[in-house]
Amino acid sequence: MCFTYSTRWYLSNIWWKSSSAPTNWPLVGMLPGLIQNTHRVHEFVTDALVESKGTFEFHGPVLANLNMLLTSDPANIHHILSKNFSNYPKGVEFRKIFDMIGNGIFNVDYELWEMHRKTTMSLMNHPKFQTMLERNMWSIIENGLWPILDGFAEQGTLFDLQDIFQRFTFDAITKLLLDHDPKSLSIGLPHVPCENAFNDSLDAFMYRHFLPESCWKLQKWLRIGKEKKLIQAWEAIDQFIYPCISRKQEELMHTSRAKDEEFIFLNAYIRMYNQWKDGDLGTLQTFLRDTFLSLLFAGRDTTSAALTWFFWLLAKNPSVEKRIREEIQQQLNLKEGENLKFFEIEEARKLVYLHGALCETLRLFPSVAIEHKLPLEFDLLPSGHRVSPNTRVVLSFYTMGRMESIWGKDCLEFKPERWISERGGIKHEPSFKFPAFNAGPRTCIGKEMAFIQMKIVAATIIYNYYIKLEDQIILPNSSVIIQMKNGLKVRVFKRVPLMSN
């Protein structure tokens, strides 16, 4: 399966490619090179890492505490995320950068993290969770996605598919966790005040990774640039999330026990708070806000970003799309001329080739493109590099999908077959080679849920509609979650259902 010329061009050149690592200037170090490349930070990091065979020492300005060790070496990833996990907590620096998330799961370590993880996992493994997930998904597809796509198809409207996916995942995760449907995916695509807030804050978090702390703190104090947007985003998100929590709490106080048991998310976290309230968690409201905000971040943009890249790659590779359509027809037993209306989570598991195509998308465009760690103690990495407690270690998952040493000479090609085993199932790749869902004890809790969501949405769109790309230049943004900077402009057409051969 081959990439079209333009896709290959994009992946190997991405509109401007520097051929050398940044210059290390006296006093300011490599900061000028980084600033010059902030609009293409993932490619800048990738150029440096590919050239230095997977590990690169970035020197920041003197006294700015911005020295970094960038790595995309699977042995280092394995060491940091799994083997020597206890030496690489999220730590104080991480909390400073992601201050908006407070005491949510992404920001905390040790016992509080364990409690968060245990609680969230037990809820996601609850027998009612899958039913709730399935019901919510189909309700949003039926009442939001289909009417909108049908309307666009009838009128030949040009629209942003990324925006549609962001609205879809936002409604889905909010309904699932907070039992509130913001209905952002409705006819007319209403403005939802906190919608841009998520993207603006992710942008600002990314800048904080690479700017000296004093710079972004000054911007924050002056209320300018990305920091101004972050302050506004923070306010918008709070204005959305606090009322959702209060409404649910109010409802729980006046509800019968049976109804109370139906909505378990909030209750479980209230119980957790009561166990922990001596541990400086702020008020119950703040703690619930932090908890749910982390989960909204986890579930919204990661999944919508992956879906957007997937549909772009598919449009460039029509033979992959054809194979997925045939698989859907065969595995879901669709009759001649029948549209795809509804299928269960269990049936989604049969769509192996589609699963492979989604893995392949995440290999090339891992939604969480980078992670950063600060070692507690001196350490020697498998690559031979030494890190001290002051060294920021930046793990570039984005680069890993582009390294011949990891994926072979065809690493820049979109090949779902890479993921299909000889026996026809999904080929297992170790998470330190494919860390799109992280690796080790902090592996993503929502992986299974994300695949279910992506497969259901992807299958229903692929089978019932044809997506045509508008001519456009695709640029990834420079954010922690890698999305398309200017969205994905498309038109949609209704398909004539497949006839069997």
Ligand code: HEM
């Ligand atoms: C394509 C979709 C997704 C991708 C690529 C993804 C990827 C990741 C990654 C890389 C991490 C590690 C982040 C870090 O430690 O800084 C993570 C953690 C996490 N993810 Fe996902 N995720 C996805 C969807 C979801 C969904 C739908 C949920 C459900 C709410 C979810 C819940 C979580 C949680 C709770 C954590 C924190 C785990 C911990 O720190 O122990 N994720 N995810």
